[in-house]
Each structure stands twice: as structure tokens, then as C-alpha cells.
Amino acid sequence: MKANEIVHNVERNKASRKLKTLDSYTRKLGILEVFAWILLLLYMTPFYLMFINSFKTRREIFANTTGLPDAWNFKNYLDAIKRMDMISSFTNSMIITVASVALIILFSSMAAWVLVRNQTKKSKIIFYLFTSGMIVPFQAVMLPLVKWMAKIQVGPFKMLGTHYGLIFMYIGFGVSMSIFLYHGFIKAIPKEVEEAATIDGCSKWQTYTKVILPLLKPTTVTVAVLNSIWVWNDFLLPFLTVNGKINTIPLAMNNFFGAFSKQWELAMAALILAIIPIVVFYFFIQKQIIAGIVQGSIK
Amino acid sequence: MSKKSKDNRDFWIFVGPALIAMTMVVIIPFIIGIYYTFTNWNGANPKYDFVGISNYINLIDDAQFIYSLKITVAYTFASVLSINLVGFGLAYAVTRKLKTSNFLRTGFFMPNLIGGLILGFIWQFMFNSVFTGVGQALGSKILATSLLQEPSTAMFAMLIVSTWQYAGYIMVIYVAALENVPADLIEAAHIDGANGWYTFKHITIPMVRQGMTICLFLTLANSFKLFDLNFSLTPAKTTEMLALNIYKEAFVVNNMGIGQAKAIIFFILVTTISLTQVYFNKKKEVEA
Numbered sequence: 364m365k366a367n368e369i370v371h372n373v374e375r376n377k378a379s380r381k382l383k384t385l386d387s388y389t390r391k392l393g394i395l396e397v398f399a400w401i402l403l404l405l406y407m408t409p410f411y412l413m414f415i416n417s418f419k420t421r422r423e424i425f426a427n428t429t430g431l432p433d434a435w436n437f438k439n440y441l442d443a444i445k446r447m448d449m450i451s452s453f454t455n456s457m458i459i460t461v462a463s464v465a466l467i468i469l470f471s472s473m474a475a476w477v478l479v480r481n482q483t484k485k486s487k488i489i490f491y492l493f494t495s496g497m498i499v500p501f502q503a504v505m506l507p508l509v510k511w512m513a514k515i516q517v518g519p520f521k522m523l524g525t526h527y528g529l530i531f532m533y534i535g536f537g538v539s540m541s542i543f544l545y546h547g548f549i550k551a552i553p554k555e556v557e558e559a560a561t562i563d564g565c566s567k568w569q570t571y572t573k574v575i576l577p578l579l580k581p582t583t584v585t586v587a588v589l590n591s592i593w594v595w596n597d598f599l600l601p602f603l604t605v606n607g608k609i610n611t612i613p614l615a616m617n618n619f620f621g622a623f624s625k626q627w628e629l630a631m632a633a634l635i636l637a638i639i640p641i642v643v644f645y646f647f648i649q650k651q652i653i654a655g656i657v658q659g660s661i662k
Numbered sequence: 663m664s665k666k667s668k669d670n671r672d673f674w675i676f677v678g679p680a681l682i683a684m685t686m687v688v689i690i691p692f693i694i695g696i697y698y699t700f701t702n703w704n705g706a707n708p709k710y711d712f713v714g715i716s717n718y719i720n721l722i723d724d725a726q727f728i729y730s731l732k733i734t735v736a737y738t739f740a741s742v743l744s745i746n747l748v749g750f751g752l753a754y755a756v757t758r759k760l761k762t763s764n765f766l767r768t769g770f771f772m773p774n775l776i777g778g779l780i781l782g783f784i785w786q787f788m789f790n791s792v793f794t795g796v797g798q799a800l801g802s803k804i805l806a807t808s809l810l811q812e813p814s815t816a817m818f819a820m821l822i823v824s825t826w827q828y829a830g831y832i833m834v835i836y837v838a839a840l841e842n843v844p845a846d847l848i849e850a851a852h853i854d855g856a857n858g859w860y861t862f863k864h865i866t867i868p869m870v871r872q873g874m875t876i877c878l879f880l881t882l883a884n885s886f887k888l889f890d891l892n893f894s895l896t897p898a899k900t901t902e903m904l905a906l907n908i909y910k911e912a913f914v915v916n917n918m919g920i921g922q923a924k925a926i927i928f929f930i931l932v933t934t935i936s937l938t939q940v941y942f943n944k945k946k947e948v949e950a
Contacts, residue, residue, distance in 0.1 A: 396760045402752075403769045406826065409784050412792055428795045474680040477673050489677060496688045498936060500887050502905045503929035504688060506912040506922050507695040510705070535687025538680040567672045596777030598890050603913070613779050617894070620783055627787060634784055641775050649768055652775075656831065657838045660876055 417631035424627055439632035447633050452615040458526060459611060460594045463533035467590050468583055471538045475545030476575055490546065496539035501599065509603050524608035529601060533594055541586045544659065548582040588655030595641060612637050698922040705916045717923035726899065727924060730907040737817060737903065738885040744825045745881045749832030757840045767837065771830035782894025785823045813900035820896055828884065832877045839873025883936055904928055
């Protein structure tokens, strides 16, 4: 076969492949799609069963677990909201999550910026200190943390049992990874951008808020998503530091199960209420959530 | 003020808040914790003695701790395997040219957003009422017995729940890796006569190896540190994994020294596994 004939063959092959890919929804893909849907339905079964059972009476749940309810009765929801103290736990979870995440974003972007720009030995040491904080599992410090925080009291201000104490602890645990993410991003920003601002007479703080912070937006989204999901769902830290004083959603669920573990009709409604906020949040900004999680784990 | 001292002041103003919080919450407790491990403090009594390294040595004879360590290792091994296999399978499926790929991704990812504690309660109902109910209806004795009743089946139940929870998370990372495999590379292999399996093994797999490192590392660390699900779904002694065992020793039995010695061993294990894994996989990565 001559060389130009081979080239010709390859070209023709390519063309026919292209045609095939253009019109490539084959039977094989169809089968895969059906199979994936069956799997997805199985995946969603627990949520579906929670939902339909949350409208039933207890007797109905046990007599007919998998069927639809006789009547769509909201009584369980009203009872659960009352007994679980749902409104105040929701408010507490919201306050703690928003405040912790906002402050984590602020403090870690500030720190990461000067750590990148200040190329000295102390910057390097501090940066390593922060990254080493990422590998310390919570269980390795929880016990001394609780004992140590119990000792800190300035006048009427206590670290245990207060919103600000818990928020402070979330900042302490959250900054390590966030600084790491910001650090990687800031390294790629040319120094000239901010030098221009300094020449124009901006102070360090003005340069940070007017020039740097807006540039960091993509990483800020990642940091916000990762920390929000963590703080919102976290159970053990609030369980050890504010339980009995402040109810968050996971704490309320835990206490509820301790007290009413056999009252499944109330439990179903409570569980549905507990997962609604995060599911709604997910459906609004799922692209950012997925992208944020991928970014966070790849770096 | 000179420029240098002003720069220095600004440096500490910007680093300060994060550094103070992290020092107070992670570094100081970590150091205090090491100190605890050399004492026999019970947490309440102000008097305690120094016991040297006996808290560490006694762990060898602590049957529950050794048992927890064993089941944690076994569970970690099984769940790393099952989460990665399912996660990769899902990722491979949703990166084909399916009509509803995006919808499928959204759905498979969802369980991951809900905390382990709440998922544990949801699955208590699944295992204790739904599956047993279906089993009774079908007249099957095996299905009618809850998986949560026996230790070995309860561990299996936990494996099911955590695979269900984490596979979607691992899926999105594999999706990102698979989408990075250049389409023309696969096409070129096809033109050269490579079949599907050959292309998969010799092009797709090496190209996603970096993603694989990340996923193995993540699932390994997450499975080893599992707490919330263990606490809410299977809190019995026979299914007590390491993190739960540390929690109980410290906060239920109130043995500060022993509890913290366990925590330090736990820290060393988590760190060693993670760093080894990264090192081991970095060597095998294909530079893309």
C-alpha cells in the first residue's frame, strides 16, 4: 500500500467515525441509560419512603410501609416542628453556618494573601503550620479542646455553650484548608495588579478589599461551599460544646431520636424537615456545589 | 513609622486572626493532649499522677481498642474498594453520551450532602422496618431479620450506607478526571485497531490515575475516621469503630489519659496512611 493511500484511508476512517459519533445514540447507550435510571430510582428509595411515611399514622406505617398514605395528613409535621424545636434549631444552624463561613472566608483570604506576597522564612513556617492543621483529625484534639475551652472565660464571656464560642472553634478548624486553597490561587495572580493600587495610594486594607478580594471570587465560592456543607451537617463539635444550651439541626435530631425513637411517624416528618434546607440549597446552586467540591478535593 | 515596621505590623494584622483561632483550637489542644496521655487524670479530680508511657503500653491489652482497630481496618479496606468501584462505575456511565447525564449526576450526588448522623437515622428505618417488612411479605427468613442485629451484618449495613453516601462524591471527581481524557486520543487508538477494553485499560485508566490517587486518599481517610454514621446507626460495642471508641473512652468512661493516648495513636495512623498513600501514588502518576 502506498503512503498516500494509507493517509487517504486514515482520513476516510476518521470521517466515518465522525459520522458515527454525530449520530451515536446506539442501542448499547440506550440500555445503559435505562440501567442507570433503575439504579437512580433505587438510590432515591430511602428519600421516597421517608416522604410517603411522614404522612401516615404509626399503625399505617407498620401495616403498609411501602404504599402511599390513606390521606396526606400534615399532623406529624406540626407535631415534629413543635417537639423538635425546629424553628429555633433552624435559626441557630443558620446563624452559626453563615457567621462561621463568612469569617473563615475573610480571615483565610487575608492570611493567604500576605503569606504569598511576603516571601520570608516566617511566612513559610506559618504556612506549613496551617497546612499541618489539615491533617489533624478532630478526634485527636476534641478531648483537650473541650477541657481547654471550658477554662477560658473573660467576665461573662464563655467559649462553651455560646454561639460565638462555637463560631470561633469553626474558624480555628476551617482556616487551614481554606488558606491552602487561597494560597494556591493567589500564587497565580501577578503582583503588578496590586502594586498599581499601592502606587495610587491605597492602604493595605484598601488594596485587599478593592483589588484582591474581588479577584479571589472563584476560590471564595469553593471555600464557601465546602465550609457551609461541613458546618451545617457537623454533629460532634456542637454535641461536645453547646449541647443542652443551643440546638442545631443535627443536635435536635439526635435528641429527638433519644427521646422518641419508637415514634417513627414523627421521626419521618422530622427527618424530612431536617434535609429540606440542604436539598433546596443544592437544587438552586448545584453547579457551584459540585464544582466547589471537585476543586476542593483536587487541590 | 518606618516602611519596614509598618509592613511588619500589616503582616501580623492580616495573618493574626486566622493564626490565633487555629492556635487556640488545634495547636494548643494538641499539645495539652499529649501531656494528658502521660497522666491518669479522670477529668474532674484536680489531683492526678504521672504514669509515664503506661497509657500507651496498656492499649495493647485493651481488648475493645484492639477489636475496634481491627474492625476499622477491615471496614476501611472494604469501603475504599466498594466506594471507588461504584463511584468509578457511575462516573463512567454518566460520561457516556447519555441523554439524561446531568440529571443522573445530580441525583447520584445528592445523598452526599446530608450529614452522616441524619443518614444513619434514615437507614435505621430502612433496615429495621422496610427490608424486614419486604422479607416478611416474601416469606424469607433471612430478609425478615434486620441486618443491624448481628455484628457482622451490621458492619455490612454500614458499608451499604456509606457506599450509597460517598459513591456520588467520588463519582464527581472521577467525572472531572474522565472529562480530561482527550477524545482524540481514544479515537486514535480506535483507528489503530484497539478494542474498547484495550483502550480503557491502556489509555483511560492511566490518564485518570491522578484522580484515582485523590479518590483513594479521600475514601481511605474518610472511612478510617468514620464517626457520625457509626454513632447513629450501629453504636453497639460489637460494631464500635476507632473514632467512636475514643469518644466513649473520653466522654462516657471519663478516662482522659487513656482516651487521649488512643486519640494520639489514631492521629499517627491517619497521618501515616494518608502520607504513604500520596507518596506511593505520586510515583505512579502519568504526567499529563
